[in-house]
Amino acid sequence: MPLTAELAERLRLPQYPRSAAYDPDWALANLMGPNALWLTEALASVMDLRPGMRVLDLGCGKALSSIFLAREFDVQVWATDLWISANENWGRIQAAGVADRVFPIHAEAHNLPFAKGFFDAAVSLDAYHYFGTADLYIATYAQLVKPGGQLGIVVPGLRAEFLGDVPAHLAPHWDWEFATFHSPEWWSRHWARTGQVTVEHADVVPDGWREWALWLEVCRDAGYHYSPSDLALLEADAGEHFAFSRILARRPLP
Template sequence: MAKTATDVRGEMSKFWQEHSTRANLTEMMLDSKADEISDIESEEILSAVPDYAGKNILELGAGIGRFTSKLSANAKSVIAVDFMEKFVQKNKEVNSHRGNITFLCNNVMDLQIADDSLDLIFSNWLLMYLSDSDIEILIKRMLKWLKPNGKLFFRESCFKQSGDKVRSHNPTIYRSPSWYTNLITTRAQDKSDGKTYGFDVVLSKAVQVYIQMKNNPNQICWLMELSERDPSNSQGFETFQKFLDQKQYSRNGILRYEEMFGRDYVSTGGHGTTKEFVKMLNLKKGERVLDVGCGIGGSAFHMARDYGAEVLGIDLSENMIDIAIERQAEYRVPKVSFEVADATKVTYPECSFDVVYSRDTILHIDRKDLLFQSFYKWLKPGGRVLITDYVCGPHENHSSDFKSYVAQRGYHLLTVPQYGKVLEDAGFKNVQAIDKTTSFVDILRNELVTFGQKKSGFLEKFSLEDFDAINAGWNDKLKRCGMGDQKWGLFYAEKA
């Protein structure tokens, strides 16, 4: 018989009563290396949380207060909640001198919080101790508690146990990262302003300290934003990420694209164009690169292997990042990491990167001006940006087929000069905006020939329908380019 939510609550209470007798760090983290890990790990965790100065925060599963002390140092108020009395007592001992903390010994499922009263909900290891049904109830409540554009940060152990502390019984529920993402982003709630809101993923990534110190990639954290739901902006899906992962970039769709572009690539020209364009950057060993729309990792691996760059690859498609992480586990390329992130919502410290690199991705983004302003801010002085992207022809009378294609894909296309002007307006200097459509057409034709030669091998992995769909897609691109509707641009710019 399946366990009820009440059963799970009882098991978790018993489990934590056993592991809270001393109320110390080792007990709370369930790890013998807790003292060694904690400071480094907490710094990494908080680096993923947006500025919370002057904000109202709800901290769930606060434990003995290792995050409470840091959150309360800058927040307007913190409600620190845990259901183990000894943990709450310890938190009070350490942090009661601050006047902005409310300490609650309570089960999170019994909380009463005013609607639209919170800026940030923070939890570190909580949902893995709740039943599926309780998580769903809690998420709906969070949607009410948070203000519009408020943030939800949470971190969980996924797939299997991480801490090495001996446990006579372990009722913890180890889920996949995609389980959490799918559940949380598909729930919506009407609010007092008459609008419907849900959670959008800002960031999802593995905790690097656990990878480095314990070879454990299964500690995952998320940052989500409470956003207004407008299906017209997401092609009829709950979120734009859902549109990408369930329609345009399904896992099967990505892998069949890879057959056309070459191992590890899902962008025009594969490794050949990557070598050509990266060479323009004059990368030096140790330079930091942000690869926006990194796909399944080909460009990131190339920049790290051939130039010694340190590369952070981000993509909103969870399917893309899953494959990139699988490849990194296989290759073990130094100084390469991948994160699910929305480039329009995520933030990085100013002057963090030497290069921003992006291949055929920004076509999805409407407010390119705001994105390029972020790029400018994130780059160090003298930093470079290199982008290739789909663009449109300068004439106004685009064909109905082209307009339908753009609408179906949710693209936002500019002309080559318009694209360059947006970069200039963001503050960039030495902007080069180059029409590469002739090269694009040559590449498409070569890819079609090579793909035809690989047909028998392709059909061992995929269907004839898949083969025909890719062939048709490439021929459609050639047709649109021939009519002057679709073009391909290369853009380079520098920060002064």
């Protein structure tokens, strides 16, 4: 059943004017976590995307971010994912009218079928933390873009690393896999110390935790899949620790 006008209005955020033009039912029906359009718009706002660029979307899930980037910035996108098949994404890409510039690929992040330096930019939304916390992975990601190419991620994270144990107010809602959630400073150092990239931007998405909670509330109220424990965690935290880390780096020129 389509969203009520009231619920649709709650998802129309002034900070994401491009996302607001998309059908919220489409975003909800294809959700795999936080709102992929908002994350993509937040990352794109700190990137330099030009028409015709070749962009890797790594861990694209149901390819909403890839479709968004192709439509909004007229870039070509290789929509690459492990859990979602290329067949499934191809159907969504065709239906969205971007079959001429979004190409679905089924691949694992450590075994990607792309030539080194093929891309002008790579993005990864709510996915890079599944494989990119390993010290060596940035070299795999970075070599896919040409020298000077951009590498962006937005991932669920923390404002700052915990100094000790998980804070007591979060412990009841804590999932051990949140060990992959890190601060912008952590990601920045994690990448910069390898010398493989130059970090240009590392911050938290402004109000990201509030938007995440809002999204979960609307999913709940509209009868879509959502995680009650994630919502409880965000409410208990009230923006003290949880955030979306947004990092942009470039592969150095020779």
